[in-house]
Amino acid sequence: MKIIKQQLSLIACAIGLALTMAGAHAADDKHARNLAAPCAACHGTNGHSVGGTPVLAGLDQALFVSQMKDFKSGARPATVMHQHAKGYTDEEFELLGAYFAAQKR
Amino acid sequence: MSLDRRSFLKLGAAGIAIGAFPGLAFAASEIIKKKGQRVVIVGAGFGGATAAKYLRTWSNNKIEVVLVERNAMFVSCPMSNTVLGGSRTIADLTHSYDNLKKKYGVKLVHGEVTAIDTEKQAVMLAQGKLSYDRLIISPGVDFMFDQIEGLSAAVAEESIPHAWKAGAQTTMLRKQLEDMPNGGVVAISIPKAPYRCPPGPYERACQIASYLKNNKPNSKVLILDANPDVTSKKGLFMAAWKELYPEMIEYRANAAVTKVDVAGKVAKTEFEDVKADVLNVIPPMKAGAVASMAGVASVDGRWCAVDFLTYESRVHKSVHVIGDAVSAALPKSGHMATSQAKVCAAAVIELMQGGTPDQNPTIANTCYSMVSDSEAMHVANVYRFNAEKQAMVAAEGGGVSAQRSEIEGTLAGYWLKNILNDVLV
Numbered sequence: 001m002k003i004i005k006q007q008l009s010l011i012a013c014a015i016g017l018a019l020t021m022a023g024a025h026a027a028d029d030k031h032a033r034n035l036a037a038p039c040a041a042c043h044g045t046n047g048h049s050v051g052g053t054p055v056l057a058g059l060d061q062a063l064f065v066s067q068m069k070d071f072k073s074g075a076r077p078a079t080v081m082h083q084h085a086k087g088y089t090d091e092e093f094e095l096l097g098a099y100f101a102a103q104k105r
Numbered sequence: 106m107s108l109d110r111r112s113f114l115k116l117g118a119a120g121i122a123i124g125a126f127p128g129l130a131f132a133a134s135e136i137i138k139k140k141g142q143r144v145v146i147v148g149a150g151f152g153g154a155t156a157a158k159y160l161r162t163w164s165n166n167k168i169e170v171v172l173v174e175r176n177a178m179f180v181s182c183p184m185s186n187t188v189l190g191g192s193r194t195i196a197d198l199t200h201s202y203d204n205l206k207k208k209y210g211v212k213l214v215h216g217e218v219t220a221i222d223t224e225k226q227a228v229m230l231a232q233g234k235l236s237y238d239r240l241i242i243s244p245g246v247d248f249m250f251d252q253i254e255g256l257s258a259a260v261a262e263e264s265i266p267h268a269w270k271a272g273a274q275t276t277m278l279r280k281q282l283e284d285m286p287n288g289g290v291v292a293i294s295i296p297k298a299p300y301r302c303p304p305g306p307y308e309r310a311c312q313i314a315s316y317l318k319n320n321k322p323n324s325k326v327l328i329l330d331a332n333p334d335v336t337s338k339k340g341l342f343m344a345a346w347k348e349l350y351p352e353m354i355e356y357r358a359n360a361a362v363t364k365v366d367v368a369g370k371v372a373k374t375e376f377e378d379v380k381a382d383v384l385n386v387i388p389p390m391k392a393g394a395v396a397s398m399a400g401v402a403s404v405d406g407r408w409c410a411v412d413f414l415t416y417e418s419r420v421h422k423s424v425h426v427i428g429d430a431v432s433a434a435l436p437k438s439g440h441m442a443t444s445q446a447k448v449c450a451a452a453v454i455e456l457m458q459g460g461t462p463d464q465n466p467t468i469a470n471t472c473y474s475m476v477s478d479s480e481a482m483h484v485a486n487v488y489r490f491n492a493e494k495q496a497m498v499a500a501e502g503g504g505v506s507a508q509r510s511e512i513e514g515t516l517a518g519y520w521l522k523n524i525l526n527d528v529l530v
Contacts, residue, residue: 030451031463037159037447038469040527041440042520050526052519072502079506079513080485084469086502087487092467 032095035088039096042080047100058105064097065090133227133234137212142168142457145228145237147218147395149174150182152243152428152442154205154528159450161209168457171212171235172205173228176272179529183439184475184521185271186305189279190312192478198271204530221399223421239453241416241425242401243442244393245270246301252389254364264367267387269301281383282313287321289382292372294362296389297331299408301429301437304337304484306330306387308474311342314350315477326354327381329374331361331389337436338474338484338505345476345509362386392430399424408432413490413497414462416449425449435488435497436470443528444468466490468497473517481513482506 036046039056043049047056056064070076071085088096144160146153149172157172181198188195205211220229221240228235248267250256261267266274266281282291291313295306310326317324335342335356346354364373365386372379372386391407401409401418409426410419416431418424427449428442435441445468452462471485486503490496506513 027461027463031465033163034447034451034463035467037451038440038444041443041469041524042471042516044523045527049523051522052516053523079510079516080471080483083485083503084471084487087469087489087500088467 028095029099032099035092036096036099046103048103055105056100057103059097059100061094061097061101064100065093068093068096133229136214136230136233136235137171139236140169142238143171143236144168144239144241144453144457145171145173145235146241146243147173147221147228148243148245148393148428149176149179149202149205149213150243150245150428150442151439151524151528152245152446153241154179154202155443155446156241156243156427156450157205157211158209158528159447160453161211163450164454164458166210168454169212170210171214171237172202173214173216173218173230173235174202175215175217177215178202180271181439181521181525182269182271182302183472183524184517185268185275186309186312187475187478188271188275189268189282189309190315190475190478191279192475195271195276200525200529202529208530218395218398221395221424223399223424226423237423238457239423239425240399241427241449241453242393242395242399242430243426243428243446244395244430246390246429246437247393248388249391250388252296253362253386255367256365256386256388260365260367261386261388265365265370265384265386268385269305269387269390278383278385282316285321285324285382288323289321290325290327290380291317291383292327292329292379292381292385294360294372294384294386295328295330295332296387297361298336299437300387300390302472303436303438304342304472304474307335307337307342308476309385310354311345311349311474311476314346314353318350318353324353324382326350327379328354328356329360329362329372329379330356330358333358338482341482341505341509342474342476345480345482349477349480390429392426396426396430401426402430404432413448413495414464414466415452415456416445417452425453433497434499436472436484436486438470438472440472440524441468441470443524444470464490464492466497467500471520473513473520475514475517476509477514479511479514480509481517482509483513483517 071081179200187193216230268274268278360374362372396402401420416425427445429437448466455462473481487500488497491498
């Protein structure tokens, strides 16, 4: 009986932890969505550009991150993007890259 | 409506307010019957229209959104200076709200707000009231005509346009340029910052000069700036004036216009009287009147202090303010209004659904200025929330174009296309 109780509490703990992680994950997803939102002015809603700028929706995450790093370092010349890239952290590039990669083209 | 004890007590407490404002709250009937959770948004410019669309989208259409707007159509203020230069018309910048209604289920109410009851949580219009759980106001700017003797809203509509809201006055200013003689003077008066669109007046000087250069080359553009210096993209504008419009644009700092002679088209500053053929006086600005109705224009009686995590007013709970009306070290631009609208929409959904707003809002602004019919330059910045200062602070690395270019002129056109698509389609 005691063992069953212990097992049950372990399961309860595991479920609790999973829920907390799911909650944290949802918050992360929303933060990524919020971070990406201002990009729409030039790159379209959720990266679906309607002209003049690259479509970010469905772009490979690693490619997005490497491009942003190159804008930030100056390795890739730009008219505007070097100034935006410098405003974000590498961690934020990963979040943004994952968000845009998840958008259907 | 049955009265329980609690609402009966509230009714008693509100008796004074009802006495002071007859017609408020109970007298009016609900314009659209409120069923579930509702957000009312007042003002369907860049800020309000964006908030409406994103509230619907991000709440999976769970929150009812009623959008109140006085105008039938959306007219973009960004790029409207090009109407003066001649590369666009107002029709090019005019768009319908149909998608917000049909695609997103936003309930659009056209009308004029007459009062806001923050106690009873209702917006009053001539046709009735709209109750809300949360209110977002995106009122843009109003003009302080009383700061300039001789000027009024009527004068602006009839003969001395500000043309600082795109529409009829923009078209009128263009017509005045077409009617003026070759060799005439166009005077542009710029108010002290903060005002809507910091680089806008300097861009306007370029657009007017572009028209004059091609049509009335002996004419002059005189900039009377109340500020001690060019407030935005200074080096780039000075270069454009000198190189694109030599001898045509004259700039005067610390030249606040205090009085106008309407019939004579004379602008008076502390130092001189300027006689013009076309007079474009852009008056000092404050948050749109709706902010005062809601009692949230607390900063100098002009602008609205907000919590930058939610854009909730520092004065009244459940009232959020976005766009030009906000008091902040953020540019009063269309892109900025949309960025603020999205932070606000996300936060309002969390607050209404028992969640926690994003604690680290990070937003961006890109603003192009067209200095001819083909060339542009920009200013771009990322802004991050600083918890210690409780403010939005510009991140390192932002800045302006290295030089104006035709590439940026093309990109500016695509910026408009993409942002309008994001706001309205």
